[in-house]
Amino acid sequence: MLGHFLKPEYEELIQKKDWETLRVAFEEIDPPDIAEILEDLPPEDSGVIFRILPREKASLAFEYLPVDQQAELVGTLTSDQLVGILNEMAPDDRTRLFEELPAEVTKRALATLKPEELRVARQLLGYPEDTAGRYMTPEYLTVKPTMTAAEAIEHVRSRGKGVETLNVLYVVDDHGTLVADVRLGEVVMASPEKTVAEIPSRQLVSLQATAPREEVIATFEKYDRSALPVTDTRGVLLGIITIDDVLDVAEAKATEDIQRLGGMEALEAPYMDIGFLGMVKKRGGWLSVLLVGEMLTTTAMGYFEAEIARAVVLALFIPLIISSGGNSGSQATSLIIRALAVRELELKDWWRVAGREVRNGAGLGALLAVIGFLRIYFWPSREKLYGAHYGLIALTVGLSLFGVVLFGVLVGSMLPFALRRMGFDPATASAPFVATLVDVSGVLIYFTLASLLLKGTLL
């Protein structure tokens, strides 16, 4: 895939600064693969390589780079190069690049755009982050409903050069209102004298420019289209979103959700691109908050210090009980957050989910309670390990497991709904956050039950 050389050989040539050999070698390589090579290089080196590439190839390779690396590269380019690249970028990709750049660089970069490109970039930038407006491209072709198929094809022939997608033609009336979309394939197959309005078209599906990311993904998933038109509230066509961008958006969103569910801030860059301090910042924040939260368990247990002193055996089961609560809460929260993200569940479903999770939690709690009880009650050296009252201890642990699992499942499943209700992203309810919440309650449930059940025997 990488032309004549293997990756290590390129790295060697770069180290030797043998630019001439590299220039010749790169002639054989396609832009996505060039981008892949550039990705692994420090910005100084990729800047030099950029300068030895023919302008058009450089622009193409640039578009395939991750947006953070594009932003880095921009600083190493001459003004001329920057103009060339920016003017040739697809508008949606350019918008994403501008978002990454510091405001100063954005202004300088915007100033280098041709006037008509500038208008487009500004327009795209007007929509809030993570909405349909940010993903759209104005590179598509429109046709009038009164055009014949032959005229529509002539239109494609004369105007199609450089347009991002020609697979679908958008039918607009004289006011710019979107009335239908027809696939180019259908136009080609239609009799030349038929009008565009007569060509068979699928159900018209469109997105509002303010539609959030989740709706964009869900709509593409539901209708299986390669592109969808974006309109304003009056139905005027503003741009289109192509599905290849949606795939990127969906994958980025899943990555963010997984990272936040894992109890950290979303990295927003590849793992290897984040340095030590950045990583400690993204991960340390939540870990510190959770540690402070977990100190509540210390406080809670402080109230039961006398009980622990009288029956040290009780302490042995603390990790088991609180982690079972944490595990069941992590499960429930992961499940519900994803179901909300892919729109399997909506806010209004919270009550039905609560009903189901009470049953599920009780079922899971009973299962774990039985296992916990049996493990203690039938353990070979039970009397030696847990004393004469091992039966009561087994009962205490079993009941605590039931309570803590039921509680964990309820907290884990309801917290994402509560967060969405309050306007936050449900993924903020990370698994470790739920686990920590449940830990404190686990300690309280366990020692309260122990106080009740072991009174007069161990306590």
Next chain:
Amino acid sequence: MLGHFLKPEYEELIQKKDWETLRVAFEEIDPPDIAEILEDLPPEDSGVIFRILPREKASLAFEYLPVDQQAELVGTLTSDQLVGILNEMAPDDRTRLFEELPAEVTKRALATLKPEELRVARQLLGYPEDTAGRYMTPEYLTVKPTMTAAEAIEHVRSRGKGVETLNVLYVVDDHGTLVADVRLGEVVMASPEKTVAEIPSRQLVSLQATAPREEVIATFEKYDRSALPVTDTRGVLLGIITIDDVLDVAEAKATEDIQRLGGMEALEAPYMDIGFLGMVKKRGGWLSVLLVGEMLTTTAMGYFEAEIARAVVLALFIPLIISSGGNSGSQATSLIIRALAVRELELKDWWRVAGREVRNGAGLGALLAVIGFLRIYFWPSREKLYGAHYGLIALTVGLSLFGVVLFGVLVGSMLPFALRRMGFDPATASAPFVATLVDVSGVLIYFTLASLLLKGTLL
């Protein structure tokens, strides 16, 4: 979007069994929306509705249903209906349906296919699950490199009816080997007398039929294509994969990963479709395993029972220490699993990641150690709560936090690599699994440090 009625009105009509009004109402509704209505109905009702729909509309709506519901519906249909629907389904969707059906039903269903469709279905079924072969459709058009643009367009006009994608034409030589792909738009724009070989085409990118799901997604993400051809090892064209299917696959994979990361089996169906027993089975399995694993902490703490009896205050910090280890492990494992899933990292990167995570873990550990130390050392009622040796306790807790976080980060980041090395899916290393592993070690680290540091004072 739903024609004349709102959803509750349909439900009412269904309850009243007013099929005639429904039949008329459904004429106005498009197949994806019919599918959405059907999704919420019990199989008996959706079976009846299916029978009142015109055959073609029924087939279209069927394709938009989730595969598990398709499987359910199949049982309620007459043989005639089944034949109609199966013959009209896109082959890749049909393959997915067959996978869901019990073997007996699959055989019966396969028997109802037209011979040429059967060949296609069998062929698609020959590839392992979650490989490119399973997602491909044979519905595309091929052209010869020697055809002129005009001939290619005539070919589309005469053969394009019902083909899933006409956006790209696949250029094959006389042996069926794929040599290029050209976009229909480029063919339309080319001079009619130019040959297909002369029409500008992009870099040829293809997938092997045995390519795993992750590679399919990553390739689509890298090249931004709406469809990619699939070949055998000799380069012979077998079928194509369309990006709308890849979006579904990517979303399904992310859902699976999130569920497994949350410590459960992948549900493989929407949340609301899984009953009580199914849910307890999917979630209870791992919870039970983790409970049994967590019992090791009980055993480990058993060895330190004498220490706890002498210094009960030590017990108060157990939840704090083990959960900090668990949290840092969950973070690291979520991060690495996702990076492996989206191919940001590969197996060979384990050593570099280990190096980075030693530093990250030490940094995070130091941060938490300082917070933990300060919280105890400067707490207002420290002497009353933790006794005269609160300084030594603060030191023990701080150092334990450092050790347990470093250990948690290392286990959490390396386990996914180890699982992939052994041929398992890295997502099996769920966050709760890592947390449980780290809990046991946390107990050992804490009490070992306590024995060393508090010898002669508290112990």
